[in-house]
Amino acid sequence: MNLVVTLIAADALDPALVAPVVKALGAHHAERLSDRATDIYCDGAPQPARATALACLGPVAVDVIAQPLESRQKRLLVSDMDSTLIGQECIDELAAVHDLKPRVSAITERAMRGELDFAAALTERVTLLAGIPEASISQLLDSVITASPGAATMIATLKAHGVRTVLVSGGFTQFAGPIAKRLGMDAAYANRLLMADGLLTGAVAQPILGADAKRERLLAECADLAITPDAAIALGDGANDLAMIGEAGLGLAYRAKPKVAAAADAEIRHADLTAVLYALGLRADAFIAPVPAETN
Ligand SMILES: [Mg+2]
Structure with missing residues (x-):
């Protein structure tokens, strides 16, 4: 895996929102940072991964940051x-x-x-x-x-x-x-x-x-x-x-x-x-x- 995609909600991040994103990204695993944020580890390029995650999330109040793991x-x-x-x-x-x-x-x-x-x-x-x-x-x-x-x-x-x-x-x-x-x-x-x-x-x-x-x-x-x-x-x-x-x-x-x-x-x-x-x-x-x- 070379990429980390972080989902960050304004308040609590509903775990039910995370699972479909993990699947859509073909991710290896996800790791909670708090009740508001979760890291998803996967392979790919940052912008396509971010677009996939955003499309999967739809109109919910969650921000997505995708970046290469090695330069985090x-x-x-x-x-x-x-x-x-x-x-x-x-x-x-x-x-x-x-x-x-x-x-x-x-x-x-x-x-x-x-x-x-x-x-x-x-x-x-x-x-x-x-x-x-x-x-x-x-x-x-x-x-x-x-x-x-x-x-x-x-x-x-x-x-x-x-x-x-x-x-x-x-x-x-x-x-x-x-x-x-x-x-x-x-x-x-x-x-x-x-x-x-x-x-x-x-x-x-x-x-x-x-x-x-x-x-x-x-x-x-x-x-x-x-x-x-x-x-x-x-x-x-x-x-x-x-x-x-x-x-x-x-x-x-x-x-x-x-x-x-x-x-x-x-x-x-x-x-x-x-x-x-x-x-x-x-x-x-x-x-x-x-x-x-x-x-x-
Ligand atoms: Mg200004």
């Missing part, structure tokens, strides 16, 4: 921030301070779907933020921004298992730094909003960190760890995550735009972010609970 162990996670590690788009929340959220979020949505040039769309939106007090950022971090379900457990557990965790965001350092710190991540890279006299100037530092920079960061982190991208996971939801998702050994789309979901190795559509831990073959009893202050 990972050393690096590179993750997007907005709508991935956190439930919000920071730029949209900043725009709300000026009652511009509908206008800005419409542009954000189109940019994340890949319908607009990322840098041009970011510049256009940041211009609308001119004059917003810098203090609004910490208020948003305290009262509006929330970690995605499972994010804190995912990061704490990856760290405990020797996986480096890096945040890369087309959003802003003023959010990415505190959020990475809150989650206990090793590093964060993002764009910097320029400030003057305690107010946003409406400009962003150049060059703008976009899709290419995310991919380059993933490659640089791999070089630093002396690993190949096979040993890396990339996680994101938007069009600017596609390049790094394509580069990583395991490219995962989370609650993603259709284009991203279609291009990724697998999609986390139903389960929370602890699905990443099941993808690595970790059992629920190996998960590390985050300290309460880091959850929400």
Whole structure:
């Protein structure tokens, strides 16, 4: 056998759903990781196996990740921030301070779907933020921004298992730094909003960190760890995550735009972010609970 196909349910995984998938894959055996997740060991190629499993499962809330067994162990996670590690788009929340959220979020949505040039769309939106007090950022971090379900457990557990965790965001350092710190991540890279006299100037530092920079960061982190991208996971939801998702050994789309979901190795559509831990073959009893202050 050369392949592991992991089924991950949002809640309990009904064993009656697993048996037909095992049969359809001509699998050798299945092994429960928890009441929500099961590994199925078989032969084949990842994408055809994933398609077979998904077709067999039908319209149930179960995610499927298929990957070569030999490269399952990972050393690096590179993750997007907005709508991935956190439930919000920071730029949209900043725009709300000026009652511009509908206008800005419409542009954000189109940019994340890949319908607009990322840098041009970011510049256009940041211009609308001119004059917003810098203090609004910490208020948003305290009262509006929330970690995605499972994010804190995912990061704490990856760290405990020797996986480096890096945040890369087309959003802003003023959010990415505190959020990475809150989650206990090793590093964060993002764009910097320029400030003057305690107010946003409406400009962003150049060059703008976009899709290419995310991919380059993933490659640089791999070089630093002396690993190949096979040993890396990339996680994101938007069009600017596609390049790094394509580069990583395991490219995962989370609650993603259709284009991203279609291009990724697998999609986390139903389960929370602890699905990443099941993808690595970790059992629920190996998960590390985050300290309460880091959850929400
Ligand atoms: Mg995103």
